[in-house]
Amino acid sequence: MNLNAPRGTKDILPEEAERRRALERTFAEVCERYGFGEIRVPTFEHTELFVRGVGDASDIVRKEMYTFLDKGDRSLTLRPEGTAGVARAYIEQGMSSWPAPVKLWYNMNMFRYEKMQKGRYREFWQLGCEIFGSACPQADAQLIGMLVTFFDDLGLDEVNLEINSIGCPACRAAYHQALRDYYAPKLKDMCDDCHERFEKNPLRMLDCKEAYCHSLAEEAPAQLDYLCDDCKEHFDKVKSYLSMMEIPYNLNPRLVRGLDYYTRTVFEFVSSHVGTQGTICGGGRYDGLIREIGNIDVPGVGFALGVERLLLELDAQGIPFGKAARPDLYIASFPSTAANALDLAQSLIRSGLKVETDVMDRSLKAQFKAADRMEAHYVLVLGDTEVSLSRGKLRRLSDGSEQDVPLTAVGTLLHDYRKKLASAKENDRQSTLFKL
């Protein structure tokens, strides 16, 4: 029997799970501050939704979907991204009649059949946001501002924002024509993929990596020169709002998106640490998506963050994040007092403390080692004497100091110690803020 997890999937063990939870908590909290509500949609949808929504020209739909027939012969697909499902829910649940704009966030796993690489998995998680109902550039800019806040709250640095506008269907048609005019005479020397791109989506020829094709991109007409007046105005406003919020960005005319639904603003946050899969976050506007899958015109803009890539980036930058709390107390006992230890731990834990105790009849020495390893703040040795006197020595592991206390006072004492540590930490935080 093959005991490996399937290619591209992995087990998430307590240490990483802890980090993920902290990350997700921070994200949820930032979303809340910006007025977003959480949405959860099904793990699989009708295949048709992704074909129409993501686009049948995209690589995701053409070769990366986990599609299967269920027992009722329905073609279903594990979601390869979040926006199509959320848009479907928006339509199905009649959110167009909610007060606009509708602002949603999600935390969902995605599935794509891709060849494995660092930061690229077959099951991976995305944190994302969508704003439905606003065609205004403020919405684009606020989403980006929100990401900057999120990265800031994480303590993350050195991720660069790249933006571009890929226009609307009207100006894109003009641009595609300009690209075809430019490439047509040179096409015979270009690679096979580019021949296909020439027909289906000449935009993609711009980031071909073949030496010759790549060299041609330099001189190719730029999308930005072909934006219609409305798109140009929209993009100019996005840029000016970013400047006003003092959010630095690189204008990248080569930036295109792999999903067909994007229009106008597209952006990425890119890391230099994660390797080739350096895009931590990608997003943009998708004014045509809702019309494509529903029958109403609703503009939208959103982004998706790769959780695994974010974790890699946090590691690379050495940012301590989401470590499990240290136990307030370790109760060491002997076989004759194990039940008393269990009972004391039970009531202290119920009072809100984190308390560990031995459940293996181990030697006192081994129990101390365990307490030390898990970095418990205090150890209480509970032997026959302590039980009969209802008093014990509370030993602080950091300096070995001991104090003799009634067992009934231990809870209060530890709660006080906890408060003291918390306020010291808060003072610390305040003083660093003050320095800045």
Next chain:
RNA sequence: GUGGAAUUAGCUCAGUUGGUUAGAGUGCCAGGUUGUGGCCCUGGAGGUCAUGGGUUCGACUCCCAUAUUCCACCCCA
């Protein structure tokens, strides 16, 4: 999907041109005070050498297939 590299103890890795019983560090467990952690010392557990075939008197070592991972391309988060 194309090309390349790797896989030996829980983890990080040695392992000679194919030759007895496959090693180290670290981690884990125990002992070194019969009621006290960190340092140190001693001992122990833990490996079907990724899996399945093949070559050979003999394979961790050579060959093939499969699985998984990594790198480049591709793609994207």
